[in-house]
Amino acid sequence: MQCIFCETSVVQNSIEHIVPESLGNKSYILQIGAICRSCNNSFSKFEEKALGKSMLGFERARLGIVTKKGRPAKASSNGIKFEGDSKFEKNRVTVYGINDKNTESINEDGSFNVKIQDFDKSEMSTCKLLLKIGLESLYNSQRKIYKKYDFSELKNHLTSKTAKDWPLLTPKILPSNFISIPRFNDRYNLNKIKCELKLLEVNPQTILFHFQYSVVSYIVNLVDRNIVWTKEFLEKDELANLYPERLKKI
Secondary structure, three states: OEOOOOOOEOOOOOOEEOOOHHHOOOOOEEOOOOOOHHHHHHHHHHHHHHHHOEHHHHHHHHOOOEOOOOOEOEEEEOOEEEEEOOOOOOOOEEEEOOOHHHEEOOOOOOOOEEOOOOEOOOHHHHHHHHHHHHHHHHHHHOHHHHHHOOOHHHHHHHOOOOOOOOOEEEOOOOOOOOEEOOOHHHHHHHHHOOEEEEEEEEEOOEEEEEEEEOOEEEEEEOOOOOOOOHHHHHHHOOOOEEEOHHHHHO
């Protein structure tokens, strides 16, 4: 078999969890031989940053995810560090680094809100993780769609042949016409960890992939790095954000 990313022959490879095991996925796995060890090792670098320095990391801690070493999940964002409950109880997180700059709405009982930014210089690592998950899930669960479109630009981006910005949207409102990529048991098992993978075919240049993990929501275009598709979302969803933020000026 050939690696679905670099298209070299797969001599050795290890088990590849389509949705990171660090998010609680145990069963949605890429078939043996679909990705080479080199790509798998390379991708782990941006996966680690995406899960450790974004809202994905906070949700891992809040949901009581157990790490491979049997410890509570940890992450950080812009000087704030958070750690899951020692007994892995959900909705219990220890937060470090709280100060006047990242708190608001202090109430009479002493409670307050802590502001956590979506990313800590990790938006492009998160985008790469989403592109990887999107392509792997199509290959695994929607092979006809996988063969239908040209994903060369995505593959070149992930294998470091290109380094230009790739738009990432954080929506609050999702149109109803997205369809689930995983089927049957795969979809059921992912739902148990509060994860959904959905797709919307707009045209040959716009294949939108939606990744939902608990309250964290992202959309990327799997075939092209254009930002045309983002305009409609931004107009209808006032809370949506486009990353990297410099793309807003285009």
